[in-house]
Amino acid sequence: xxxxxxxxxxxxxxxxxxxxxxxxxxxxxxxxxxxxxxxxxxxxxxxxxxxxxxxxxxxxxxxxxxxxxxxxxxxxxxxxxxxxxxxxxxxxxxxxxxxxxxxxxxxxxxxxxxxxxxxxxxxxxxxxxxxxxxxxxxxxxxxxxxxxxxxxxxxxxxxxxxxxxxxxxxxxxxxxxxxxxxxxxxxxxxxxxxxxxxxxxxxxxxxxxxxxxxxxxxxxxxxxxxxxxxxxxxxxxxxxxxxxxxxxxxxxxxxxxxxxxxxxxxxxxxxxxxxxxxxxxxxxxxxxxxxxxxxxxxxxxxxxxxxxxxxxxxxxxxxxxxxxxxxxxxxxxxxxxxxxxxxxxxxxxxxxxxxxxxxxxxxxxxxxxxxxxxxxxxxxxxxxxxxxxxxxxxxxxxxxxxxxxxxxxxxxxxxxxxxxxxxxxxxxxxxxxxxxxxxxxxxxxxxxxxxxxxxxxxxxx
Amino acid sequence: xxxxxxxxxxxxxxxxxxxxxxxxxxxxxxxxxxxxxxxxxxxxxxxxxxxxxxxxxxxxxxxxxxxxxxxxxx
Numbered sequence: 001x002x003x004x005x006x007x008x009x010x011x012x013x014x015x016x017x018x019x020x021x022x023x024x025x026x027x028x029x030x031x032x033x034x035x036x037x038x039x040x041x042x043x044x045x046x047x048x049x050x051x052x053x054x055x056x057x058x059x060x061x062x063x064x065x066x067x068x069x070x071x072x073x074x075x076x077x078x079x080x081x082x083x084x085x086x087x088x089x090x091x092x093x094x095x096x097x098x099x100x101x102x103x104x105x106x107x108x109x110x111x112x113x114x115x116x117x118x119x120x121x122x123x124x125x126x127x128x129x130x131x132x133x134x135x136x137x138x139x140x141x142x143x144x145x146x147x148x149x150x151x152x153x154x155x156x157x158x159x160x161x162x163x164x165x166x167x168x169x170x171x172x173x174x175x176x177x178x179x180x181x182x183x184x185x186x187x188x189x190x191x192x193x194x195x196x197x198x199x200x201x202x203x204x205x206x207x208x209x210x211x212x213x214x215x216x217x218x219x220x221x222x223x224x225x226x227x228x229x230x231x232x233x234x235x236x237x238x239x240x241x242x243x244x245x246x247x248x249x250x251x252x253x254x255x256x257x258x259x260x261x262x263x264x265x266x267x268x269x270x271x272x273x274x275x276x277x278x279x280x281x282x283x284x285x286x287x288x289x290x291x292x293x294x295x296x297x298x299x300x301x302x303x304x305x306x307x308x309x310x311x312x313x314x315x316x317x318x319x320x321x322x323x324x325x326x327x328x329x330x331x332x333x334x335x336x337x338x339x340x341x342x343x344x345x346x347x348x349x350x351x352x353x354x355x356x357x358x359x360x361x362x363x364x365x366x367x368x369x370x371x372x373x374x375x376x377x378x379x380x381x382x383x384x385x386x387x388x389x390x391x392x393x394x395x396x397x398x399x400x401x402x403x404x405x406x407x408x409x410x411x412x413x414x415x416x417x418x419x420x421x422x423x424x425x426x427x428x429x430x431x432x433x434x435x436x437x438x439x440x441x442x443x444x445x446x447x448x449x450x451x452x453x454x455x456x457x458x459x460x461x
Numbered sequence: 462x463x464x465x466x467x468x469x470x471x472x473x474x475x476x477x478x479x480x481x482x483x484x485x486x487x488x489x490x491x492x493x494x495x496x497x498x499x500x501x502x503x504x505x506x507x508x509x510x511x512x513x514x515x516x517x518x519x520x521x522x523x524x525x526x527x528x529x530x531x532x533x534x535x
Contacts, residue, residue, distance in 0.1 A: 002526040025526070038528060100529050108525040135524035152523055167500035168523070178504035190504030435501065448522060451503070461499055 002137055002160050002455070004033060004109055014093030014397045021084040025159035027111050028133070028140045033159075035086035039078045040112035042088070042103075043067070046075060049120040057102045062089045093395050095402060097358040109136065138163050138455040147172055163455045179430075182206060188432040189450065193307050194252045200430050207431050209440045210253075211449075214264045215425040217309055219300075219316070220341075220349040220379045221418055227296055228347060234417035236286040238276035240323045241316065245278075247423035250311040256424040260410045261353075261362055263424060267399070268359045270407035273414040283323040292324065300327040301341070302350035303334040308425060309350055316350075316422070342372035349378055352425060359406040363390040366413065381418035434460045 008019040025033035044050045046058035047068065058064060063076025077089040088099070111134045118126060132141050138160070139152035150170040154163040171178075171187060179196060181187035183203055192200065192208075200206050219237075221228050228234060247255035260273045287294075298320075302313050313329050320327050327348065332340070341349050353365065364375035367390050368382035386409055393405045413419070429450050431438050437457040440449050 004526045004528050008529075019528070033526070041528075103528045107528055108522070109528055110525070132521060132524045135521075136526040137522060137524045139523045141524050165501050166498065169500045169502045170505050171502055172505050172507065175506060178506070181502075181504060187502045187504040189501070191506065451523065454523070457501075459499075459501055 002158065004038070004136065004159075005103075010096050010099075010397070014095070014395070015090045017088045017090075017096075017099055018081070019086055019088070021086075022159045023084050024157075025136055026157040027113075027136050028155055028157075029111075030157070031111070031113055032083070033109065033136050034083050034112075035080040036083075037112045038086050038109055039075075039080055040116050041107065041109045042078050043075050044110075044120060044123055045107055047120050049123075051124040054102070054107070060090045060092045060094065062091055093397060095358075095360070095394060095397050097399075097402075098360045098394050101358045101361060111136075139168055158455055161455050164457060165459045168454070182430050182432070185432060188435055189438070190430060191450065192428050192430050194255070194426050194428045195307060197252075197428055197430070205433055207433055207438075209429045209431060209438065211427055211440050213425045213427045213449075215352045215354050216258045216261070216263055216421060217312060217350065217352050217423050217425060218258065218261075219420040219422065220346075220351060221420065222344060222347050222349070223379050223381055223418060224344055225298075225347045227293075227298065230290040231416065232286040232290040233292060234420070235276065236283040236290070236292070236323060237320065237325065238417060238420050239279045239283040239286065240319050240325070241276075241420070241422065242278040242319065243422055246312060246315045246319070249315060251308040251423060251426055255308075255426050258421040258424045260414050260421055261366075261419070262359050262406060262410055265358075267403050268406050270410035270414075272407065273410045275414070280319075280323050287324055294324040294326070297326045297328045298347035299330060299345070300348045300350065301330045301332065301337055301346040303337040304331060305334055306352060306425075308423075309352060312422060313350060341378045344372075344378070344380070346378075348420075351378075359409070360390065360394045362409075363394070366390070366409070366418070379418050381413075381416075383412060383416065386412055436460075 004021050004025050005019045006022045008017060010017055019038070021033060021035060021038070027033060042058070045052050046055050046061060046064060048055045061075055061077035063072055063074075066072035067075045077091075079087040079089065081087055114134050115123065115126065115128060131144065135141065136155075136159075138155055138158045140155050142151040142153050144150045149172060152168040152170070154166055154168075156162045171181070173181065175193055175196070178187055178190045179192060179200065182190055182192070182200060183206070185205060194210075197208055201208060221234055223229065243257040247257055259275045260270065262268050262270070300313065300317065302309060304310065310331065313331065317327050317329055337349075340346060341351075364370045365377055366381055367375070367377065367387050368384075369375070369387070370377040371380050372378060389405045389409045393402050393409075396402050396405065427440070427449060429438075429440055435457055436459075437453065438450065439453055
């Protein structure tokens with residue numbers, strides 16, 4: 001949450017990144033946060049022995065193979081320059097946005113003076129992860145009562161400013177309980193379901209924040225399913241949906257229609273993607289052309305856990321029925337669904353995707369080398385040009401060229417429809433008015449979106 | 462090339478809603494408040510989980526810092 005690097009520079013060839021840490025950053029035990037800590041954290045992040053799922057992102061770091069094979073004790077491309085400066089050196093150029101994404105919220109920095117001597121294979125099993133007594137964020141871990149609450153206290157030495165309040169309690173509860181506790185003032189801040197804000201709206205002690213997230217709800221099409229291989233069938237499905245109506249019913253007023261895979265940042269969104277207006281007659285005509293067999297039933301799989309997505313299922317079912325496509329709705333828990341999705345046990349799969357900081361992060365959903373289990377391209381989409389675009393986009397440093405590449409990607413997939421995009425989840429938070437300074441940001445998941453600047457909040461009694 | 466972006470500017474550009482703007486107007490950068498001693502209680506739908514060093518749950522981002530503040534890349 002708190003960024004440790006103040007500034008960074010990229011060499012002209014895009015291969016060397018030099019980062020300077022905030023010199024006042026300290027660990028909760030008072031030790032300074034140093035370049036050594038960063039190199040330790042990046043080395044373990046790049047090491048598959050730590051069970052890091054992001055290791056492959058660092059395949060192009062100089063010397064990574066020698067380190068992984070045991071020939072070298074250190075990764076040559078991670079270098080400490082001085083106490084607060086370190087260098088990442090690559091064999092091949094990497095776009096700045098891609099590097100920053102890799103080093104963002106999925107690469108927290110850990111204390112080498114606590115964990116540095118742990119064998120990489122044992123690192124993931126350390127008790128430290130559940131009880132992180134030494135961090136460098138705005139709050140210190142104090143205690144955790146399983147499934148009830150976590151207590152945190154402020155880090156006076158936080159490099160971006162100490163929080164204005166001493167104790168932060170994270171209270172765990174179901175949506176209904178939290179909603180009641182928000183109303184009574186027992187809970188100060190929580191995410192609320194977009195459909196359930198009415199009773200809170202009238203409470204003068206509560207401010208409601210609504211913002212569009214970048215989580216897109218879409219139907220993954222299983223391109224191995226014989227019934228879905230004709231592009232006209234997929235186009236018919238896209239034309240059959242009244243997205244605005246579905247989003248409004250499923251998610252309420254703050255929802256937005258989603259027409260493609262990239263919804264942020266602005267520069268990355270293609271102005272020329274193919275959109276499919278609601279036109280049931282056109283859908284029927286396309287199905288007729290494709291020789292659609294209306295007696296067949298498609299398996300529409302969707303997971304529990306997201307009220308809006310659960311409501312979307314029957315709405316899509318009814319819209320498809322209207323044009324002659326029968327779907328069998330199958331609601332299952334997320335773990336089962338994920339496993340079935342990997343084995344291709346679906347025709348249509350309803351899932352949400354966080355649109356991350358940079359479109360390069362979508363590669364594992366679309367490139368042909370990312371079919372499960374190597375990625376989450378569940379529908380087995382394959383397009384050679386799309387593969388090339390992601391490879392080139394991750395290395396290109398010219399932002400205009402990158403924009404052109406990712407626009408082309410969107411134009412291709414909205415033409416070929418390996419997915420039917422439907423809507424963007426809205427995010428809604430309720431905050432007690434005794435707290436000022438909350439600035440929800442839709443960028444990266446509901447909780448982080450709410451408390452990214454918690455060390456700047458002011459609180460009255 | 463060097464970078465030192467103003468993350469607040471970026472976020473303001475993508476946050477909407479009068480409530481958010483109202484909050485901004487009363488909480489300028491650097492504002493500091495009095496500690497009332499009363500804890501702030503954050504309600505969460507699910508328990509925090511930290512299954513490995515590199516699959517952090519957002520809860521733990523209150524305790525740990527990232528190298529790069531993610532929004533800078535947006």
